[in-house]
Amino acid sequence: MVAPASLLVRPNPADPKLTHAVDGIDQAGNAVCISVPVERPLTLFLNKREIVTMMTISDYPDCLAVGYLLNQNMLRPGDEITGIDYDDDLEVVVVRTATETNFEDKLRKKTLTSGCAQGTAFGDLLERFERITLDPKAILRTSWFYSLSRAINLTPSLYLEAGAIHGCVLCERDVPLIYMEDVGRHNAIDKIAGYMFLNGIRPEGKLLYTTGRLTSEMVIKIVRMEIPILISRNGFTAWGVDLARQANLTLIGRAKGSRFTALSGIERIVFDSDMAETDA
Structure with missing residues (x-):
């Protein structure tokens, strides 16, 4: 199996830091040795404030940290990141900004009054969510979908090597661009968000493929x-x-082989494939 040449970021199942060999037995009592993903804690700081400890395979910690902060509304597009420091031994990543972020100020006020900021943070997420307008002209051709499914399923990955892992792939038309994996699908998608932010990749014309539940x-x-x-x-x-x-997001699930179910944004789907030929 060979990864598509289009991939800017691809899984690295050969990285010895990402898996560990474990001995056991199979259903017949025979000795076996299998690879399992290595799960490690990663504590994230925003400037001097500890935000969260995540369980992760610990690749691309800079992308994971920035993507988490962006997707939790703790960083805004206008915030200037001045540095990202990662210490592998301490299992800590620190994102530094030029000025105190809006979230830090809000967190401090909430902590002083009730001792909990999570309700405020979640409210902010939904407030921003309701203001976003997704591209109504974006389309998904079924021919792209089938091509992407084949390319992604045949790409060497940690999932194929060791299982117990989720993958997310940013794509454009029928071209895979960024393939991230982690023990949690939310981590994999945050890594993509962070990579896009740090490398100036715009969301226009993109779609995202994931192995995880559509929650x-x-x-x-x-x-x-x-x-x-x-x-x-x-x-x-x-x-x-x-x-x-509510957001007019095209939502497609149960996508296996030539089959899928779309429950939202179905007007973006262009049926340009012959199902009989696809199944053949």
Whole structure:
């Protein structure tokens, strides 16, 4: 298997830091040795304030940190990042900005009054969510979908090497661009958001393919990234569908082989493939 040449970022299943060999037995009692992903804590600081500790495979910590802050509304597009420091031994990543962020100021006020900022942060997420207009002219041709599915499924990955992992792929038309993996689908998508921000990649004309469930969290993140089309080989949650319809996000799930189910934004889908030929 060979990864598409178009990929700017691709999985690296050969990286010895990402997997660990574990001995066991199979259903017949025979000795086996398999690879399993290595899960490590990563504590994120925004300037001098500790934000969260995430469990991750610890590749692309800079992208994960920035993407998490962006998708949680803790960083705004206008905030200037002056540095990102990562210490592998301490398992800490620090994102530094030129000035105190809006979130830090809001967190301090909330902490002084009630001791909890999470409700405020979530309210901010939905407030921004409701103001975003996704590109109504974006389309998804079914021929692109089938081509992408084949390319992604045949790309060497940590999932194929060790399992127990989720993948997210940023694509343009039928071309995979950025393929990130992690133990949590939310981490994988945050890595893509961070990479896009740090490398000036715009969301116009993009779609995102994920192996994870289409939950409210995933829909909120994708809409905040202003990507109009989200595809998953997995299923939906009711609130995820409700939010997708509210934002007019094209939401496609249960995508396996030539089959898929679209529950939102169906006007963007262009049926230009012969199903019989696709199944052949």
